[in-house]
Amino acid sequence: MSAFPDHVLNDGTTLPVIGLGTYALRGIPGAEAMADALRQGYRLLDSAVNYENEGAVGKAVRMSGVPREDIRVTSKLPGRHHKKPNVTWAIEESLLRTGLDYLDLYLIHWPNPSQQLFVEAWEGMIEARERGLVRSIGVSNFLPEHLDQLIAKTGVTPSVNQVELHPYFNQAEQRAADKARGILTEAWTPIGKGTALLTEAPIVAASKKHSRSPAQVVLRWHHQLGVLPIPKSANPARRAENLDIAGFELDAADMASIGQLTRPAGRLFDGDPRTHEEF
Ligand SMILES: NC(=O)c1ccc[n+]([C@@H]2O[C@H](COP(=O)([O-])OP(=O)(O)OC[C@H]3O[C@@H](n4cnc5c(N)ncnc54)[C@H](OP(=O)(O)O)[C@@H]3O)[C@@H](O)[C@H]2O)c1
Numbered sequence: 312m313s314a315f316p317d318h319v320l321n322d323g324t325t326l327p328v329i330g331l332g333t334y335a336l337r338g339i340p341g342a343e344a345m346a347d348a349l350r351q352g353y354r355l356l357d358s359a360v361n362y363e364n365e366g367a368v369g370k371a372v373r374m375s376g377v378p379r380e381d382i383r384v385t386s387k388l389p390g391r392h393h394k395k396p397n398v399t400w401a402i403e404e405s406l407l408r409t410g411l412d413y414l415d416l417y418l419i420h421w422p423n424p425s426q427q428l429f430v431e432a433w434e435g436m437i438e439a440r441e442r443g444l445v446r447s448i449g450v451s452n453f454l455p456e457h458l459d460q461l462i463a464k465t466g467v468t469p470s471v472n473q474v475e476l477h478p479y480f481n482q483a484e485q486r487a488a489d490k491a492r493g494i495l496t497e498a499w500t501p502i503g504k505g506t507a508l509l510t511e512a513p514i515v516a517a518s519k520k521h522s523r524s525p526a527q528v529v530l531r532w533h534h535q536l537g538v539l540p541i542p543k544s545a546n547p548a549r550r551a552e553n554l555d556i557a558g559f560e561l562d563a564a565d566m567a568s569i570g571q572l573t574r575p576a577g578r579l580f581d582g583d584p585r586t587h588e589e590f
Pocket of ligand 1: 334420
């Protein structure tokens with residue numbers, strides 16, 4: 312059982328405080344890694360149509376022995392299916408691939424502003440939720456102006472916005488914008504892909520001070536910002552490490568020094584939603 316209460320979304324559903332990223336966990340080894348993660352205590356699997364692993368996600372849920380109702384499964388609508396009539400069958404195909412009766416959370420993966428179809432996609436997502444195909448709906452990589460278009464045109468606010476977020480790019484403005492609209496922010500690439508970020512002086516200093524690993528410090532930093540991180544690991548020991556962010560607390564000085572790593576060009580991936588599009 313988690314040491315922390317779940318996040319309660321604006322539609323009344325819940326998510327745990329940390330999830331497992333599943334990008335590149337595919338096939339039977341991927342399913343085994345995800346099932347093991349569920350047995351280790353993970354309760355949220357973050358997938359997407361474009362990760363080509365929804366089959367492995369469903370298999371992991373069934374193999375894990377964890378009751379379905381205790382697990383949250385996320386998938387994401389790809390840019391090629393933003394036209395409203397496509398959204399329903401795209402979600403139905405996600406269900407067929409996973410073999411699950413419903414998904415917990417479905418996100419529009421990228422706004423793809425040049426297509427100008429994300430409001431249509433959102434209308435389709437609202438219908439899918441009404442039909443019970445998905446329990447909650449949200450977005451990923453949405454800027455405040457994209458959120459406002461959805462809300463103004465449909466009256467329905469996303470429950471989640473999943474964005475690139477780590478100490479090099481702390482998304483202070485986006486977090487504030489999400490919070491003001493009642494949207495939970497999720498962090499992708501939360502530990503900066505486990506590379507240079509984990510050797511930065513403020514993170515190493517906090518790691519020594521609290522006798523925790525650098526990754527645990529970074530994931531705790533997310534948690535204290537009110538953000539839900541979804542670190543990926545194919546390695547059982549690192550998965551256990553990443554899940555264990557209880558039992559210590561970063562103080563204001565730790566939070567401030569880690570926060571100072573943020574820089575305007577801090578994205579680790581060329582993923583500015585104004586220009587980056589995925590289909
Ligand atoms: N919505 C979007 O547009 C979007 C974009 C990108 C990603 N995502 C989601 O976010 C998830 C996480 O992002 P990510 O996979 O890019 O990056 P990440 O979770 O920040 O880092 C994963 C990398 O760090 C390594 N690692 C994991 N735990 C570690 C630890 N404790 N110490 C050192 N290294 C560690 C992993 O290697 P091992 O596997 O070998 O442990 C892997 O190479 C994805 O899997 C995906 O679900 C969403």
